[in-house]
Amino acid sequence: QKEVEQDPGPLSVPEGAIVSLNCTYSNSAFQYFMWYRQYSRKGPELLMYTYSSGNKEDGRFTAQVDKSSKYISLFIRDSQPSDSATYLCAIWSNTGKLIFGQGTTLQVKP
Amino acid sequence: GAVVSQHPSRVICKSGTSVKIECRSLDFQATTMFWYRQFPKQSLMLMATSNEGSKATYEQGVEKDKFLINHASLTLSTLTVTSAHPEDSSFYICSAGGGVYGYTFGSGTRLTVV
Numbered sequence: 001q002k003e004v005e006q007d008p009g010p011l012s013v014p015e016g017a018i019v020s021l022n023c024t025y026s027n028s029a030f031q032y033f034m035w036y037r038q039y040s041r042k043g044p045e046l047l048m049y050t051y052s053s054g055n056k057e058d059g060r061f062t063a064q065v066d067k068s069s070k071y072i073s074l075f076i077r078d079s080q081p082s083d084s085a086t087y088l089c090a091i092w093s094n095t096g097k098l099i100f101g102q103g104t105t106l107q108v109k110p
Numbered sequence: 111g112a113v114v115s116q117h118p119s120r121v122i123c124k125s126g127t128s129v130k131i132e133c134r135s136l137d138f139q140a141t142t143m144f145w146y147r148q149f150p151k152q153s154l155m156l157m158a159t160s161n162e163g164s165k166a167t168y169e170q171g172v173e174k175d176k177f178l179i180n181h182a183s184l185t186l187s188t189l190t191v192t193s194a195h196p197e198d199s200s201f202y203i204c205s206a207g208g209g210v211y212g213y214t215f216g217s218g219t220r221l222t223v224v
Contacts (some may be wrong), residue, residue, distance in 0.1 A: 046211065092210045102151075
């Protein structure tokens, strides 16, 4: 079983839609959760991060962690064509390394 | 914010030759840098942890003699792919920084071995 699982998509939505991106993880000891955005042929950039359970909101983006079900989510409201990218969930492991999900490719159509 | 510069962004080389990729922290010192590899439509896989002034720590399954890492200063780490073969073609990305949320990624190097 992979430590972090993410549906690779692709996911295509119309402009203005609400997007839901999700990951599951296997180790209940994980505490630090992140979402990275990666544009084509570029390195990832940190988008959101949360510690332990709960929600965190930043503009149109909301990150959510449910530790009871080992499930992490990223919601994008009022999606824009500029949001088209690959979104990777990541977890900071107990060994001090980032473990990435496979990434979900999102396309927002005008 | 922290800036990590990676060079070159794209390189094509012949099979059997070696290629060097540079990763620089521009406005901070980095005692630790990480090197990742990413295949198309796949996740970032950690290859090795580069430590300034000491040997790199490689992940299981990564050939240290093929992927030579040198972290000679607090702002520069290099990855050399030796005797490259077509199966080494991939997107290589470095990161540097510190703390759980503090790592910044370079823009990546697309290596194509022909």
